[in-house]
Amino acid sequence: MSSIGTAGARRANHGTDALLAVLRERFADRMTTSMSVLEQHGRDEGHHATVPPDAVVYAQSTEDVVSVVKLCGEHRVPLIPYGTGTSLEGHVAALEGGITLDLSRMNRVLRVSPEDLDCTVEAGVTRKQLNEHLRDTGLFFPIDPGADASLGGMAATRASGTNAVRYGTMRENVLALEVVVADGRVIRTARRARKSSAGYDLTRLFVGSEGTLGVITQVTLKLYGIPEAILSAVCAFPSVTAAVDTVVATIQSGVPIGRVELIDPFAMAAVNAYGKLDYAVAPTLFFEFHGTKAGVAEQVALVKEFAASQGGTEFRWASSQEERNKLWHARHNAHYALMAARPGCRAWPTDVCVPISRLAQCIGETEADLKTSPLMSGLVGHVGDGNFHVDFLIDPDKPEEMAEARRLNERMVMRALAMDGTCTGEHGVGYGKIDFLTAEHGEGVALMRTIKRALDPDNILNPGKIVRV
């Protein structure tokens, strides 16, 4: 694995050896220093360098987490929480060495309350596992970042995905968390009431904190009734702008659309090749409509009208579960399809999010950048939120390609910020976007640093992510 990007200097740490001995004693075969396991835990699905930890410990309970957090604190050794490793901005890289705490074995669904439309799961439960568990209840958990991520990890990175436009992100869908904080105390951030004014919003403090303020061990989530009617469709447009303007009209008119996704022509060609599909190679929108039968019919009529006025007239519909799964499978595979479009390459995925009124311009200028670059890349997006992604297809051993991806990424981020947008809509900061935070938040970064110092004074928890201390 090539080294990409700037990994921080490994912390000179004489406590590590002593800690490893204690952990081996305490966790036996649930602790490993096998290089293949360390490397697997030191990389994510993005372009960042693999930076393995010194050991991996598999937690099976909150008590295990408390024990590891306390031991790391006593030995002043970094601790990196790990779910499925599907993050994208170097979140799990062991920049200063230390212990990676793998929570994937904490995978029990603890409670489902159909009457309250909520549930509590251990942090290692994945979103697909939860939905499989819910299969006979008529309920589902909507947040869908593509990867089958763990719900603890999704909370930690404030994930969202294709249907955030209708159901919100992890910010809106986490009711409460159990978190082990730096000194080993176990905090329950909230009760199960749908709303509360009882003090600081500890839940939202940990959602999106990327393991830097505490280790999430349980997640209480909102659930939703599966809509009476679900209808999906694919429609090609004469230009990216025409597609985006259709989305903008849809959002501004208040249509409660379930999903609306943009894929650019290069990515459509890749999706076709990867999935042996025959969609038009054009700027394309993937739609999903959720509601009652009459409600969906109303939504469809409106959106077809918006699309037609932008030259989008050929809707391909999917109504059965099987057809819809096929359609969304194609969309979800865009990342892998793009990588397959340049054999042997790696993808550098990035994302930004802007106010919807600026979306057409932001995507238009970004597409212009991409067209004039020698680098291959594809653009896809959760455009109903103003959020879009670019995958740069790079050979990490070619410094000129890395430099070009870095240049394009920086232009895209700074453009989004200039439009009152954010440097990341859903991928998070990790260390890949840490240098953009000051441009985005100014003095707010100092405030984040104050919070980090207060909650993790020895900088044990996932150091080097979000804010440098």
Added chain:
Amino acid sequence: MSSIGTAGARRANHGTDALLAVLRERFADRMTTSMSVLEQHGRDEGHHATVPPDAVVYAQSTEDVVSVVKLCGEHRVPLIPYGTGTSLEGHVAALEGGITLDLSRMNRVLRVSPEDLDCTVEAGVTRKQLNEHLRDTGLFFPIDPGADASLGGMAATRASGTNAVRYGTMRENVLALEVVVADGRVIRTARRARKSSAGYDLTRLFVGSEGTLGVITQVTLKLYGIPEAILSAVCAFPSVTAAVDTVVATIQSGVPIGRVELIDPFAMAAVNAYGKLDYAVAPTLFFEFHGTKAGVAEQVALVKEFAASQGGTEFRWASSQEERNKLWHARHNAHYALMAARPGCRAWPTDVCVPISRLAQCIGETEADLKTSPLMSGLVGHVGDGNFHVDFLIDPDKPEEMAEARRLNERMVMRALAMDGTCTGEHGVGYGKIDFLTAEHGEGVALMRTIKRALDPDNILNPGKIVRV
């Protein structure tokens, strides 16, 4: 005004006189020590004792706020932000003396972006002022706590109200804040993107912080298109349980109801008397349906079915804006109607919120408590959220009445907590509910204290509220 409840000891402070001189110099007639103004600023609409500050300063700009925050910090004198004084748990009481910073003159709507469905206002703009401003745009801001509160104050207390069941609370509807923190720095908590994963959620940290972590000076809010169809209705039920079960069925079936409010028979009688109305004196639900015409018709059909199965068959409908306003005016006046039911009394308003599956039991047991108490009281609630209120009608000069209200309040709160609910769904903590926070959050309170100490090390900002330091 009688002294009610425990006001903290006034801080022995030799810096106050020096500070007052500086403020008088700096703010001239925008600074006052007139006792009537001080008393007005030291009380809210709840039952708590008036505790006046040493001076009131009227801010006209963020720069004014920065100046007062810095001066209070230098002189180690408490600062209490003040909007409209419509809070309920002693939020504005100057428990340790100090300066009340009145933001009501910061009342400019700074920006409305119809295409992005958002706006930015100064903290002193009230919700009615904003909606008046939006009148010709087809948009509205839904959060409605009853009182015409300032939007800064609503953000600071994480307010909600009648249509949170559909549109969420201030937690979901604040996109970004401008905040002056304890050392005088001006923080913008976020950009205008609908979602972001760029670091800690500073917005949600300040929403609900009740002026204890910073002074909110600007609020960026989500807006909504006024629904095509709005229909309101009132329906009486044979019992509180029948009414609540109707609500539970409505929520569980996923009907996107705009508002659903419960009023108990005592409060209905008071509402009738106060508004010269002739509603049935019975457990009553007030409904509002928002959507397309067809969507509203679908919702109404379902809810009528749920209501009929619980014996609620007599719907009184209001479709015109004027009729609807009249209906909701009656609901919003419940608090004042209750006070009028016992001339000369004061109201002790309290609220809790529980998971919807526990709501019928929680309200049932609370009603049983109220029926066997000699104290007059009325129960109303935003029951779609699991949130309900009791107003105890008290003579604050009668210690036995205060003790009885305290007993009933404590039983109601502890009952809600035992049902995995919260000690306050929307009123906030102030100092009135500060002693329930440990029962609700346990170690979480220590974490809140850590955050308070980190952001306000000298305990200048609204001391004695949410957490004692």
